[in-house]
Amino acid sequence: MTTSQEIRFGIIGSGGIARRFAQGLAHVDGAKLTQVWNRSAQKSQDFVGDFGGHVAESVESLLASDIDAVYIATPHTSHAQYSIAALAAGKAVLCEKPAAVSLGELEAVLAQAAVSGKLFMEAMKPPFYPLYRKLRETLLADPIGPVQFVRTGFSIPDVEPDSRLYQPDLAGGGLLDVGVYGVFLSVDWLGAAKDVQVQGRVAAGVDTFAAINSQHHGGWSQVYCGLGLSGAGDAMLAAANGHVVIHEKWWHPERATICYTDGRKVELHEPAEGGGLNYETAHFCELLRTGKLQSPVLSHETSRSMIRLLDHAREGLGVVYPFERGIIGSI
Ligand SMILES: NC(=O)c1ccc[n+]([C@@H]2O[C@H](COP(=O)([O-])OP(=O)(O)OC[C@H]3O[C@@H](n4cnc5c(N)ncnc54)[C@H](OP(=O)(O)O)[C@@H]3O)[C@@H](O)[C@H]2O)c1
Structure with missing residues (x-):
């Protein structure tokens, strides 16, 4: 990845926060929405109609596409599962808070991030x-x-x-x-x-x-x-x-x-x-372009704590x- 490369995002989940993420993405230089998956195809279609990108037919097809990063916007209980799948598929992950429902789940995510050598960051915006x-x-x-x-x-x-x-x-x-x-x-x-x-x-x-x-x-x-x-x-x-x-x-x-x-x-x-x-997203894109595996602002250790x-x-x-x-x- 070059320092000016455009970051292509796929989104898993298309509820309230995913909409706010997509609105914010329009304010981030060098980033675009490419793929969206929701368990309801109609809701994915509506989302793409509002924000652009393509409907992915399944999580697997979203992860097999040419996206660079996945934003996970489902309820807490599926954060770890989708993060692990995305990291295993070689994608960087920006995951909504809480990154996992327990420390045990988070450790499994961070272990996959380490094995895959991919960026993982919890989306804690302040x-x-x-x-x-x-x-x-x-x-x-x-x-x-x-x-x-x-x-x-x-x-x-x-x-x-x-x-x-x-x-x-x-x-x-x-x-x-x-x-x-x-x-x-x-x-x-x-x-x-x-x-x-x-x-x-x-x-x-x-x-x-x-x-x-x-x-x-x-x-x-x-x-x-x-x-x-x-x-x-x-x-x-x-x-x-x-x-x-x-x-x-x-x-x-x-x-x-x-x-x-x-x-x-x-x-x-x-x-x-x-x-x-948009501010956390811009930071995440910069980390990705510069080959970082975690954020110095919102580190893995901070997520653990x-x-x-x-x-x-x-x-x-x-x-x-x-x-x-x-x-x-x-x-
Ligand atoms: N950073 C922030 O400011 C902020 C603010 C609000 C929420 N959040 C976080 O964002 C996450 C989502 O919150 P939300 O308010 O956006 O919730 P939401 O409006 O209920 O949206 C959740 C989305 O996930 C989908 N979904 C539900 N269960 C799923 C599953 N098992 N597998 C795949 N997709 C599933 C839903 O699909 P359907 O449409 O089919 O139901 C919906 O599209 C939460 O973890 C929350 O903590 C962050």
Whole structure:
């Protein structure tokens, strides 16, 4: 692959996030949508009608085509299966979050990535936004000291009763769907967790609320997440010489305030263009063009740390998905 080569994407799954990915792709230089597969041929056809590309008749035909990379946009339970198939077929993979439903599943994906020698990245969007990058730069130039405490949350108020989020068979619940964002923030600023404590509520086999306290190598974190509760949260990062607030809907970060203990306030405002998924996609394409196997921003170890923490939180709440029964010792 050359440094200017166009990246041809195939998409597996054509629901809500796949549509946002395709919209974002139009804002990424040197990338195009080539193939789409959904288990409903009609839905694939509708998607191609809206965004271009060709309908793949099967996952196998999509993977056998001349695409360079696969974007996986199905529910969590099939992420590992499709990632492994795509990597084994020699394709790079950008997989929606969570990259897998447990650490055990993630390790199988990363093992296949290593055997195939192909790029794998979890699609965790916030660190690629201009605001988040600007925040990192600003704190490097004008530091508040190492972040020692992270507090954030995300919960969704208006979840339809028939949503995949309420289905244990689809690994529903708040932790894996939206808790993963807060967990990312904690891991990104504090490193891997050493101890995880959780309280919450489980209903019909999925976690509908969780409050996680975790101790990390760099400090402490408090993260909440849930379903049926309004929480378009901000995020707070605290250090010895100041703190940062990333404002509401921090996972789509556009505004932040840095408050220094000497009284100064620095306001950051970096509007996101293209819907936001385009930034992670552009980064992924650059990694692919330059022959990288993982992202330095969203590394395999970061993905491991996130799902390990979520495994502990889920275990603490006693959430075992139906497809895990009998193998629960593995989480
Ligand atoms: N990064 C972000 O900002 C973000 C935001 C939302 C979601 N996500 C992630 O994206 C993933 C999908 O979420 P979504 O909201 O897009 O869900 P969705 O709207 O329900 O779409 C899921 C898609 O996957 C298909 N599908 C379902 N089960 C499948 C299976 N076993 N094999 C193959 N295809 C299957 C569905 O097909 P049918 O159309 O036939 O049902 C649908 O096209 C989740 O893992 C979620 O965590 C990420």
